[in-house]
Amino acid sequence: MSFSGTNLKLERLEEQQLEGPGYQLSLQNQPRGCGDMAGPYPDSDLISQWLRRSVKAKLAEACDSGKSSQEDGEVPAKRGLDPEGAKDFAWAKRARVENIVCSISSSYRDGVLEEGGAGYSRSRRAQERSQLKQQLEKMREQVFQLQEKLCQIYSGVAQEEGSNVGAAWSQEPGRVGASTWRPERGSRHPGTLAEALKEELGAAMTQVVDTVMQVFARQQPPPEEPPCSYPSDQTEALPLVVRKSLPRAPPELVAGTFPRPMAVPPYLAAFKDRAAGEAYWEAVSLRTKLSSRHLLQPHCALFQLAGPTDRQLPKSQATETHQGLEPALYKPSISFSSQPQGREGLTPGHLKKAKLMFFYTRYPSSGTLKTYFSDVKFNRCITSQLIKWFSNFREFFYIQMEKFSRQALSDGVLSAEMLTVTRDSELARVLNQHYNKANDYEIPSKFLEVSQITLREFFSAISRGCDADPSWKKSIYKVICKLECDIPDAFKSPHGLPDTVHE
DNA sequence: GGGGTGCCTG
């Protein structure tokens, strides 16, 4: 399962290949569902495809049959069926349904790997989910029926206009070739074809919309979900050592306890420099989050699926990303923690730097720490504090991994391969919030890969029942500690202390 | 015994 969603965006190209210029025109000009603007929404796309394919087939059929049935049926009233009107109506309805489907899909997608949801019964969620699926299925059927009706009308138009299918849709709203259209209910006169059509569409669509809306309204999750909480009913399945660490409060971290970062350390300067470039922002995912809980700042949306380029540069990527620094963007600074440089003691700036370094190294050796915190006077205490920091970082990291993998398991994910961690994953958001709270740094794609591997390790271990063993995480730790990445040289800079200049 | 790690707690 990909939590970033599959790329099922509506395919304009496919539409443009449809026969019949008039149909093209109508497709391209009509208001569309959010599938066009908001990215992957499988359900709406499915409907779109059905509509396209079926209409396409019907049009072709109509073309083949030519005028054979042109004389059939009665001539509709002049204003009885305005093809543009019918089209508009149908498309408006379709857009409405697609909108709802989009919302539901998005809601589901966003919820798949979200926090467990305090007080939100897992079984109830599953129940609602299956209910939703049923509703969607029902809706699909109804939409399918609608499209059949539309196709019949399209056929009629095509037949009246002969092979000139496009013209049937274009310039003559008064001329409607619905001569072969037979109202199913048989109670309507051909003269009121438009009304019949509207009624038919309206009734079905309203039913669909209403039922979906009902389910959707119930599906809305509670407004507040503690990010680190676990449903109480699940802790029983956890080993004792895990249980205690699960209901941690969301880490508020240092931002509230000391001044905001005020300078641009080199490892941040690199980011900012790149951020100024359009190339960087090309990678920015601008997908709008429907849920307010997931509203991302523009900065926060700078994650995207790790591209092939990144994957091809596993070693050099990290440093490459942070080379070409702009020295002017930072100044050898005044410590904002009022500690003169050279004096022992770790500052909030060091903490921030350490957190960013965690993107590259989970198990830094003391030698590494000495290398990258060259402005720190190391002693036994400082070293152990720094080591303790990384221990805490790891703890948070692994807790999230376990939490999300359990969530995936309970959500019905069947295999670890279905789990992916992309930049717009909820998991990535949570991790970024912890290690990069100010959101002024780019998550290295390698870290996303490490996270994904870790997530899968946890998932498969849990699904195999390994968590019954009290030390079941050890084997995972052994895997992860081999996934260290090169730390960008920019982190070696002793000028990692913040300046007094506001960003 | 010192260093490192993980777990738990506050």
Place this chain on the structure above:
DNA sequence: CAGGCACCCC
């Protein structure tokens, strides 16, 4: 995040 503790390894 820090302190405390147990555990492991060299």
